[in-house]
Amino acid sequence: MKIGVITYPGTLDDRDAQRAIRLAGGTPVPLWHADQDLKKVDAVVLPGGFSYGDYLRCGAIAAQAPATQEVVRLAKQGLPVLGICNGFQVLVESHLLPGGLIRNEHQHFICRDQKLRVENTSTAWTNLFEQDQEITIPLKNGEGGYIANPDTLKMLEAENRVVFRYLDVNPNGSMNDIAGLTNERGNVVGLMPHPEHAVEPGFGPDTDIAMRSGVDGLKFFQSVLKALVNS
Amino acid sequence: MSDRRPTNVDTVSQAAAEPDKAQPWKELGLKEDEYQSIREILGRRPTSSELAMYSVMWSEHCSYKSSKIYLRQFGEKVTPEMKKHLLVGMGENAGVVDIGEGMAVTFKVESHNHPSYIEPFQGAATGVGGIVRDILTMGARPIAVMDQLRFGAPENPDTARVVHGVTSGISFYGNCLGLPNIGGETVFDKVYQGNPLVNALSVGALKHEDLKLAKASNPGDLVILFGARTGADGIGGVSVLASETFESTGPTKRPAVQVGDPFAEKVLIECCLELFYAGVVAGIQDLGGAGISCATSELASNGGKGMRVQLQNVLLRDESLTPEEILMSESQERMMAIVPKEHLASFETIVKKWEVEYSVLGEVIDEDRLYINWGEKEIVNVPPRTVAHDGPVYHRPVEYPKYQDALNADGSKKLKRAESKTEVTAQLMQLISSPNQADKSWITAQYDKYVMGNTALAMPDDSGMVRVMEDSGLGVALATDANGKYCYLNPYEGAKLALAEAYRNVAVTGAVPRAVTNCLNFGSPENPEVMWQFKEATAGLADGCKELGIPVTGGNVSFYNQTGDVAIYPTPVVGVLGVIDNVARRIPSGWQDEGNNIYLLGTTYDELDGSAWAKDIHNHLGGQPPKVDLAKEKQLADLIHGASIQGLIESAHDISEGGLGVALIEASLRFNVGARIWLSELMDRDNLDLTAALFSESQSRVIVSVGREDDVKFQALCEARGVPVLRIGVTDKSGMIEFQDLADLNLNEVRTAWTKTLPELFG
Numbered sequence: 001m002k003i004g005v006i007t008y009p010g011t012l013d014d015r016d017a018q019r020a021i022r023l024a025g026g027t028p029v030p031l032w033h034a035d036q037d038l039k040k041v042d043a044v045v046l047p048g049g050f051s052y053g054d055y056l057r058c059g060a061i062a063a064q065a066p067a068t069q070e071v072v073r074l075a076k077q078g079l080p081v082l083g084i085c086n087g088f089q090v091l092v093e094s095h096l097l098p099g100g101l102i103r104n105e106h107q108h109f110i111c112r113d114q115k116l117r118v119e120n121t122s123t124a125w126t127n128l129f130e131q132d133q134e135i136t137i138p139l140k141n142g143e144g145g146y147i148a149n150p151d152t153l154k155m156l157e158a159e160n161r162v163v164f165r166y167l168d169v170n171p172n173g174s175m176n177d178i179a180g181l182t183n184e185r186g187n188v189v190g191l192m193p194h195p196e197h198a199v200e201p202g203f204g205p206d207t208d209i210a211m212r213s214g215v216d217g218l219k220f221f222q223s224v225l226k227a228l229v230n231s
Numbered sequence: 232m233s234d235r236r237p238t239n240v241d242t243v244s245q246a247a248a249e250p251d252k253a254q255p256w257k258e259l260g261l262k263e264d265e266y267q268s269i270r271e272i273l274g275r276r277p278t279s280s281e282l283a284m285y286s287v288m289w290s291e292h293c294s295y296k297s298s299k300i301y302l303r304q305f306g307e308k309v310t311p312e313m314k315k316h317l318l319v320g321m322g323e324n325a326g327v328v329d330i331g332e333g334m335a336v337t338f339k340v341e342s343h344n345h346p347s348y349i350e351p352f353q354g355a356a357t358g359v360g361g362i363v364r365d366i367l368t369m370g371a372r373p374i375a376v377m378d379q380l381r382f383g384a385p386e387n388p389d390t391a392r393v394v395h396g397v398t399s400g401i402s403f404y405g406n407c408l409g410l411p412n413i414g415g416e417t418v419f420d421k422v423y424q425g426n427p428l429v430n431a432l433s434v435g436a437l438k439h440e441d442l443k444l445a446k447a448s449n450p451g452d453l454v455i456l457f458g459a460r461t462g463a464d465g466i467g468g469v470s471v472l473a474s475e476t477f478e479s480t481g482p483t484k485r486p487a488v489q490v491g492d493p494f495a496e497k498v499l500i501e502c503c504l505e506l507f508y509a510g511v512v513a514g515i516q517d518l519g520g521a522g523i524s525c526a527t528s529e530l531a532s533n534g535g536k537g538m539r540v541q542l543q544n545v546l547l548r549d550e551s552l553t554p555e556e557i558l559m560s561e562s563q564e565r566m567m568a569i570v571p572k573e574h575l576a577s578f579e580t581i582v583k584k585w586e587v588e589y590s591v592l593g594e595v596i597d598e599d600r601l602y603i604n605w606g607e608k609e610i611v612n613v614p615p616r617t618v619a620h621d622g623p624v625y626h627r628p629v630e631y632p633k634y635q636d637a638l639n640a641d642g643s644k645k646l647k648r649a650e651s652k653t654e655v656t657a658q659l660m661q662l663i664s665s666p667n668q669a670d671k672s673w674i675t676a677q678y679d680k681y682v683m684g685n686t687a688l689a690m691p692d693d694s695g696m697v698r699v700m701e702d703s704g705l706g707v708a709l710a711t712d713a714n715g716k717y718c719y720l721n722p723y724e725g726a727k728l729a730l731a732e733a734y735r736n737v738a739v740t741g742a743v744p745r746a747v748t749n750c751l752n753f754g755s756p757e758n759p760e761v762m763w764q765f766k767e768a769t770a771g772l773a774d775g776c777k778e779l780g781i782p783v784t785g786g787n788v789s790f791y792n793q794t795g796d797v798a799i800y801p802t803p804v805v806g807v808l809g810v811i812d813n814v815a816r817r818i819p820s821g822w823q824d825e826g827n828n829i830y831l832l833g834t835t836y837d838e839l840d841g842s843a844w845a846k847d848i849h850n851h852l853g854g855q856p857p858k859v860d861l862a863k864e865k866q867l868a869d870l871i872h873g874a875s876i877q878g879l880i881e882s883a884h885d886i887s888e889g890g891l892g893v894a895l896i897e898a899s900l901r902f903n904v905g906a907r908i909w910l911s912e913l914m915d916r917d918n919l920d921l922t923a924a925l926f927s928e929s930q931s932r933v934i935v936s937v938g939r940e941d942d943v944k945f946q947a948l949c950e951a952r953g954v955p956v957l958r959i960g961v962t963d964k965s966g967m968i969e970f971q972d973l974a975d976l977n978l979n980e981v982r983t984a985w986t987k988t989l990p991e992l993f994g
Contacts, residue, residue: 009498009586012409016684019701050407053494109402109677140406140679197681202815203698211819211902212687 004041012049024221046087059089088190099148105173113205135216146174259286294622297756326784342789347429351396356404364517370443371435383424407493412678413695425794448534457589462548465489465561502585514569531615540593630759641853669988704813710736715800717856726771738868741875742809749786754798821901829960833932844926892925
């Protein structure tokens with residue numbers, strides 16, 4: 001299975017996302033923001049970083065890139081898309097997901113091992129998790145505060161579209177402790193924390209068992225491979 | 232646009248025609264004899280552009296004129312054995328060290344102290360940007376950063392301004408570059424009030440064959456400036472900021488602190504790496520201090536050739552800039568490449584892909600001359616070496632400080648020691664929660680440590696460690712240290728102590744120390760007592776490196792760190808790089824499991840002079856710093872490496888500020904594993920009282936935890952290697968750290984006290 005990873009100018013976690021895909025058993029395909037051609041990939045990851053230096057608004061300029069436009073078109077036809085951190089911001093700016101992401105409540109960039117609850121396991125990227133499973137993956141952002149108007153929040157909750165919720169600590173002031181969302185169809189998922197940084201023993205977050213042994217992020221990429229096989 | 236270009240410029244022919252025209256050499260920071268020697272070199276007065284170039288290149292910051300005669304010993308006090316892993320030594324943008332498997336790493340630490348006091352955010356941000364470009368210039372992909380920060384007294388209101396600005400600046404720039412921040416230091420002391428120290432370190436990795444040098448050696452090759460446009464920022468920054476103290480009353484100069492754009496730098500990094508791998512660049516130099524003046528003259532001088540440059544080809548943000556300003560501008564995120572003509576098309580394709588602007592400024596010539604034109608007018612005509620490398624060399628007066636004997640005589644013996652249990656508990660808690668020993672995660676949580684996915688160790692472990700080769704796990708460990716108090720008491724020993732601690736911090740992770748970098752932060756070199764400190768510290772460091780058998784590969788000197796007559800403590804920051812064949816073997820700094828034995832390695836002496844205990848409990852600084860025996864450090868490092876290879880050690884933590892007491896608490900807090908400690912045997916064996924046992928800062932000591940099944944093997948190994956070993960405790964799941972018959976500390980309470988200090992001060 002070929003999973004594309006888009007690199008925009010200022011993207012940082014593209015090679016990490018490629019490694020995660022490889023470790024999950026998929027074939028990563030680097031995609032370039034200026035190319036509309038997505039090389040017939042079966043799914044796409046929009047990785048983290050500071051595309052275009054966060055100028056204008058985080059993700060706003062990347063949302064206009066030819067590659068993103070093609071992702072938007074294909075996502076509407078069911079292409080699995082995962083937006084991580086800046087990628088989540090791009091998905092929101094592209095209106096594939098509702099709401100917005102603003103400066104963290106405490107005004108600082110924060111990097112921490114974050115506990116999440118998986119609340120929707122029927123998406124393309126979460127089908128290997130158990131309902132309400134608690135996972136730990138690194139979070140690192142300056143503008144991760146999720147906001148939406150009351151009607152949107154009500155709709156998201158009613159339709160079970162909150163995929164991940166922050167546990168123990170809400171690290172950025174997100175409304176309803178929302179860490180990640182999906183679209184109606186469940187093929188598009190966006191979240192602020194970084195599953196690609198919890199895929200390899202020795203380099204993930206600490207766990208009760210051993211230091212840096214957390215690999216909860218791997219299931220995101222295994223889930224999409226399973227979803228693709230089944231589809 | 233072009234009609235805004237200045238036309239009334241000083242030319243070479245005018246300089247010849249009006250030899251007696253008065254020139255502002257003094258305002259530009261030159262001394263009279265320096266100005267005269269420029270006239271001698273040129274056989275005429277310099278043009279105003281030439282004067283700008285010489286003044287900035289001959290400044291202390293660029294020419295190392297006061298430090299040169301001392302820095303030589305880093306190249307002299309080395310054996311061939313020490314150089315065997317060195318691919319590039321001192322003198323280049325950064326040293327390059329072979330780490331095996333065809334890979335090399337390059338690393339360097341540099342200061343950005345003065346800009347960070349004036350404008351902490353941009354000062355610190357561009358400090359990161361500058362050091363990362365130095366690493367990139369060697370042909371390496373930058374793979375991590377660290378920062379060494381020293382601020383004023385925590386309770387002084389201005390400290391918060393600097394702390395917030397510096398931390399956000401590093402966070403903003405480093406995070407946006409996608410480089411993991413894997414460690415560093417944060418120290419508070421009132422001597423840094425008007426002179427905070429902001430040092431930044433970067434490390435990069437490269438294949439041997441990708442090594443690049445800052446050289447223009449082939450006539451006909453093109454000189455290309457690319458990256459950000461040139462603007463008015465940082466003009467004169469180098470000579471003004473690094474040459475004078477803030478209180479001097481000279482004429483007002485242009486805004487001197489540069490402004491950084493990390494996005495532009497990130498794009499520039501990727502663009503440069505693609506250019507390097509495509510093989511289209513023959514030489515490369517970053518533009519930092521002294522901008523185009525530095526890049527053109529150094530590239531030409533290093534290549535033993537000359538250059539012809541059209542300065543009007545420089546892409547500008549402001550068309551009204553004068554040629555002098557263009558030559559001196561320190562606009563960030565710019566690089567200069569030497570590109571063979573046949574590669575121009577490939578070069579253009581790559582920079583256009585990354586949407587990076589570039590312009591061809593001129594070409595390399597087979598002549599010992601740097602010619603710079605402004606349109607038709609020749610404004611610079613100089614031998615490049617005289618600008619770049621043949622600057623003045625000073626033999627500054629050196630004088631043993633008047634205060635030194637009294638300072639050294641004022642030892643800590645007179646200080647009241649802890650006697651009761653309650654006193655010991657109170658002192659342990661006070662030390663662990665004092666700003667210098669307290670948890671630094673309020674700062675480090677603002678840095679991305681995960682990006683790149685190769686970070687094996689980061690704060691709060693003793694070293695940062697990153698994987699370089701994904702297949703084999705080959706990696707490097709890095710630690711930096713400096714103890715300004717020790718250096719103030721004894722700069723020779725203090726520099727050695729900084730080296731010893733950084734070396735030990737690398738060794739405790741299981742890595743083998745291989746090379747050294749330094750950032751020498753001192754007061755004014757015009758003060759003979761400061762020069763004595765400098766002379767002593769450099770000698771101590773060079774001698775120490777020779778004893779340990781690891782070479783200095785490069786570094787940086789920052790003078791004039793003083794406000795009025797008050798200089799900072801001499802603060803030579805020493806960085807040690809180690810190599811580890813597989814980062815999976817790394818050792819963390821805290822207990823990982825309960826039921827392990829805790830051993831103290833090394834001997835404890837009654838050494839409390841200059842300690843955190845003397846400072847934090849008694850507000851005292853005097854006497855002599857702890858003694859350091861580098862042969863013992865080496866023995867200890869070898870032991871830990873051996874034990875790590877055999878998998879005998881669960882954790883290892885170096886003992887430094889705060890002594891054994893603080894080290895034990897830190898090891899418990901790391902993974903929240905409790906411990907029971909007994910000190911009586913140690914006190915008997917080493918003839919110590921309680922205070923010395925807990926708080927002495929004797930060197931060459933490490934605490935390790937060892938699984939019971941490995942006990943016999945481990946002790947045998949220590950004996951075989953002649954390292955004193957003593958079992959002083961056992962880890963447990965009590966949630967307590969219990970000092971038997973002394974203090975019972977609840978880990979949650981200790982953690983609260985340890986973590987709340989910085990947020991309460993700065994949050």
